[in-house]
Amino acid sequence: MWVLLVLSVVALAVIIERSVVYLWFGLRPGAWLDAQQRLLRENQVARVVENARQSRHPVARVVEAYLSNLPRPHKLRMDVVKQVGSHALEKVEARLRILAAIAHLSPLIGLLGTVVGMVVAFARIQALQGTVKPADLAGGIWEALLTTVFGLMVAIPCMAAFHAFESHSDRISRRMQLAVTAMEDALNVTETFQPEGGNAAAEEEWSTVG
Numbered sequence: 037m038w039v040l041l042v043l044s045v046v047a048l049a050v051i052i053e054r055s056v057v058y059l060w061f062g063l064r065p066g067a068w069l070d071a072q073q074r075l076l077r078e079n080q081v082a083r084v085v086e087n088a089r090q091s092r093h094p095v096a097r098v099v100e101a102y103l104s105n106l107p108r109p110h111k112l113r114m115d116v117v118k119q120v121g122s123h124a125l126e127k128v129e130a131r132l133r134i135l136a137a138i139a140h141l142s143p144l145i146g147l148l149g150t151v152v153g154m155v156v157a158f159a160r161i162q163a164l165q166g167t168v169k170p171a172d173l174a175g176g177i178w179e180a181l182l183t184t185v186f187g188l189m190v191a192i193p194c195m196a197a198f199h200a201f202e203s204h205s206d207r208i209s210r211r212m213q214l215a216v217t218a219m220e221d222a223l224n225v226t227e228t229f230q231p232e233g234g235n236a237a238a239e240e241e242w243s244t245v246g
Contacts, residue, residue, distance in 0.1 A: 058204060065093045069211065072218075081106070097124045098216065101120035147187065154180055
């Protein structure tokens with residue numbers, strides 16, 4: 037139970053920290069990107085770069101990297117954008133594996149506590165040598181089952197939060213792809229790129245660009 041308590045505190049801290057970070061990033065990158073695309077069509081590249089530097093959203097980091105390296109050769113520009121995009125995704129996905137690990141470990145720890153409690157209960161039966169009353173075992177058994185209950189109580193919110201955060205990370209990855217496509221369209225550039233890193237779903241999304 038003490039182990040589950042520690043895991044629950046760690047999970048709560050990660051959930052709060054990730055929620056604050058995502059709120060700090062901003063929740064409407066699509067509207068911001070549409071505004072920057074209009075500015076690019078008006079050939080206001082410097083203004084878009086300045087707006088990207090002032091924005092906290094990871095999509096803005098890709099926009100800034102792409103536009104700041106426009107004078108460079110295509111391969112070098114794409115390499116820089118890949119690096120910046122991968123680094124931004126790492127920040128978005130930071131500590132999500134902790135939630136996944138807690139979600140998987142908590143039920144197992146709870147089950148371990150229940151099994152240990154049942155072993156103790158059956159050892160008590162042997163010690164009583166047949167003169168066993170239900171009341172002698174009921175308390176120990178339900179206390180043992182509590183560890184499984186608390187393990188599931190820790191695991192279920194962790195799993196829900198992990199999938200919610202992972203889905204948000206995938207949306208950011210898709211917005212990064214859209215940002216590059218939008219800039220290429222506005223600037224009449226034909227090349228696209230594939231970023232490196234991120235989770236499997238994000239990599240699949242990026243792979244559709246090339």
